Amino acid sequence: MTATIETPSVAREQSQTSGLFDTGVGPDDGTAVSSSKPVWKHSTVVAGVPWKNPVGTASGTFNLEACGRFYDVSQLGAVSTKGVSPIPWEGNPTPRTAESPSGMVNAVGLQNPGVDHYLVDELPKLKALGATVVTNVAGHSDDDYAQVVEKLADSPADMLEINVSCPNVSHGGLSVGSDPLVLGHLIERLRKLTTKPMVVKLTPNVTDIVPIARAAVDAGADALSLINTLIGIRIDVETGNPIIANVTGGVSGPAIKPIAVAMVWKTRQALPDIPIIGIGGISSAEDALEHLYAGANAVEVGAAALLDPVAPLRIAEDLDALLDARPELAEKLRNGQTWR
Amino acid sequence: MTATIETPSVAREQSQTSGLFDTGVGPDDGTAVSSSKPVWKHSTVVAGVPWKNPVGTASGTFNLEACGRFYDVSQLGAVSTKGVSPIPWEGNPTPRTAESPSGMVNAVGLQNPGVDHYLVDELPKLKALGATVVTNVAGHSDDDYAQVVEKLADSPADMLEINVSCPNVSHGGLSVGSDPLVLGHLIERLRKLTTKPMVVKLTPNVTDIVPIARAAVDAGADALSLINTLIGIRIDVETGNPIIANVTGGVSGPAIKPIAVAMVWKTRQALPDIPIIGIGGISSAEDALEHLYAGANAVEVGAAALLDPVAPLRIAEDLDALLDARPELAEKLRNGQTWR
Amino acid sequence: METENSQKAFRSTRTALADSGSGSGSVSTEGASDCARSRFLPSRRSATVCSVEMLCDGVYSLELSDRYMAHHAHAGQFANLYLHDTARILPRPLGIASVKGDVVRFIFAVVGEGTRQLSQARIGDSIDVLGPLGNGFSLKKEGRYLLVGGGLGVPPLVRAAQEIRQLEGALSTAVFGYRAEHFADNIVGEFSDSTLSIDESEGNVINLLNKWVEDAESTGPGVRAAMDDVEILSCGPHPMMMAVAQWAKERGLRAQLSLEARMGCGFGTCVACVTPTRDGLKKVCIDGPVFTVEQLGW
């Protein structure tokens, strides 16, 4: 499958106007990376949506204004954008992040400018670049989700990704993603509001992911993405207090990879046919392969994309090469099938 | 509190007879570490049992025969021994272990020589050395646990630690530790069989640890220890198959520290009075402090003790020094209270 | 034999400068010069250590060779440095302290394990970097700059002095406060027109600023006119910068302040580093780290 070639003009413009001052940083000395006419040998398809390659970005770790300066974001399998809520959210107090061994803990609190801004700003820009867009949806109540999904129904987004890991008022502050009944109810409601491929993004903070996954699928999810972050706390041993202002945060990064792969595996064993996007601890093409061999159709790169903006594209390139030596896996992915 | 000084004669003997051949490895050139008359400034007490210091070993990562060659194991706050079952268990096929970022995945499958062997071998040897012993109890059914606890009731073990994370036949293959009702029922039954301080060791693979912790306490647990390992899978990207023969294993090591600290924190918030032993990702005294500041009364060191046999003692020593600068915390621990 | 090398987390890839135009995978790339419209900023890459020097107890100077950064770094910008210890994944943001040819200098204190590891680097080692990042100080061709720095806030001001030295009609006075040893006086003295410094045993930078005004006033009339030209660039601990902002406002002086924040990415993606401004929350890493006192509403 040949990728379309797009001039990243929007991203270009942005990088020059994004700051308060002229940073003097610009691609003006002929030293920066150039890529043109990339040809992806190994594509995939997720819930009927073609991805140029099996590697996307994970929500919250991609931002066009920031990342578009570093590479042609349309070359990714897909980009999952930051969770959008019905109105702008301020997020949590700072500090919002801390390091943990082979991982990071974050509690950004879904700060975002709201769905209306997203619809006039990031989404059209991404589509103009030719990106495959997965729009991540956040909400603090069932009504929140419904409002956002309704507004996105006629948008150019390629897929919706319902993040059911946020603490939810309709569900007494627990995440909707931790109760099969509550989740099924929400997804049924959202299903009626859109015909777009709907991915439900699951939380790993559950006793058994299988009944949750099944409830989402039974209620009309076209695909599942997993996992979101694990709940964690880092403590400052000088003060005895949590480093993150919100106390708890979400653990992501390499540390969580074996946990994520186990969840993909278990979900795949229970639900042989549902498309799965594997997420968690992917920072190399080999990590992506672990998810794919566990039964994922595609992957999303999270924390690693914060540590090197081009990481998702690099992983896509490396994976394209590794799949040459794995024709059986590549063939399955191309046809929307999976290894297990 | 002054620690008792014991000649580790049993461990000495063992190290010379443990193998099939004479290894030629012995403390015979005056170069090995010697410790005598150690004085611990900061002790703690867990469910009424005095610990010389707040650092113990975690079950499965301590073995007298192996570790006693390296240091005086009686100097630890406590040693939690490998889970014992009513009869010897063979464990899982190999490979049983794999590396993961800042962690390891293991599926030993609780191979152990059974409670009868434990009662005549490891336990008396440990008590002869003067160690404070936490006997970890494993079972595949409620009856298994009951049998072991019954046999231990009159033993010299200082505390029992009931590991409710193993897959359990009485509970359809799920772990007893994931269902408050089932757990409560088991602990009630065990409570009647022993007056020894009973620690219930919780699994992190649950949606919410609080109702489980509460069920254990309501049923008669004297203390809680948390966490056990998180379920994980590593895949060999050359073959596409899991590295570990058992497919899934338990993730331990630094990677899980923030997750463990969050569980200690949440449990402490919900249950202000129950003694808690914090476990998970501790490989330095600072890591131990994170658990203590989150509300633990003491800690156990797991994976780190596999990577350096003396790690628990080193952490105990370093912590003793760090507590000098934290008199308020030290005072609380000494009195069986906690920071939060 | 099975490969567990899936853990080669965050290896640095295509170094934009070192091998622009050669992707490690299948994406065919062309020489950058061929295709001006599709060029991008260099991403994370490895830079070579040229020198490591202890300036005083726990404070180090580290020089890295990175052509791109050296040629694009403005005063007040910073770079992400990454560690070889792959368990420590987050960037260590450090201000760019000076530039010479293709070499960029950083000055940092060892405050934790990451900076400790950086201090152990040896000549010839490679260190992953990303940058320059952020919006630096805004400098006019003419004017008199007071560079007010505290502790490890001095590095970006050293770079500011270096840039001001290159401007025609501008002058800089470094006003540095240290905890103890005056480790950067020599370094900034190479570029600044004058240097005042103080340590905790003697007082603070506000004392120095007051003294500077007194001295200026004692030189006679015309001071008021001269003061209109004065702009403060400041970087240091939060309380110091609050005091500097106050001091500047009282005298009607412009002031640009460089903030610190805990960062997840350093280039505007993760939204970890926000600070309140009069226009709402702004990202310190990309909207800052330099903000004017007015923007901050301090």
Place this chain on the structure above:
Amino acid sequence: METENSQKAFRSTRTALADSGSGSGSVSTEGASDCARSRFLPSRRSATVCSVEMLCDGVYSLELSDRYMAHHAHAGQFANLYLHDTARILPRPLGIASVKGDVVRFIFAVVGEGTRQLSQARIGDSIDVLGPLGNGFSLKKEGRYLLVGGGLGVPPLVRAAQEIRQLEGALSTAVFGYRAEHFADNIVGEFSDSTLSIDESEGNVINLLNKWVEDAESTGPGVRAAMDDVEILSCGPHPMMMAVAQWAKERGLRAQLSLEARMGCGFGTCVACVTPTRDGLKKVCIDGPVFTVEQLGW
């Protein structure tokens, strides 16, 4: 400033040799010699790199200075090497290949990221070690040893040759099979009484063993008696060792085999490394790595 140095996982502590008698914490310790009854084995400690050499493509020799290990290492024992990259926590077990003074030599192949990192060590670097570990080969004062090694199974046999050389009446013949380059012939040749080797393009060690017997028989009578003296020490890939065990049994020869296993600790605690034997599951790391053919029941 807050300290996140709680992540200094697995720093090596009190080096038994380097600073015996000084604990890092509050436990008062005394000089080892004072108190013979309370001495222990040295635990994980750091050793200094004396040399790193590439023997052939992807195969390296690494020398570490560690007095204790050098003075206690028996043929067939191994050591745990640990990486500076604290994300990779598990030990890399390597056979002890030879000893000279206080220096221990390892020979290893780069098969993954850990061995790649070890191959990048430079002279003067420190590497954490634990050992010597395990039960090595059992050697009698007299006899004729056939050291049958395949690929990266040769290092412990080099050490065996070195020890046998020190025995009065014993002789050793190295019988090595390589994938391609005969990287250890020179090294073992320093110690062995004779060396036969072969690579995959030519055949395998069984071919060599058969040839050795033919040659021995062709030297005339008395061979049967001489064969009674022969003992095989072997280390290499599993299928090779199975074949060697079979070959030895057919000829009634004793054979000791050194096994490999995925290890969690390397010193007998974690029970990860078990192998079935006639006495049930045994730990390769502490009951082995060397077992007799009879023990294994092969």
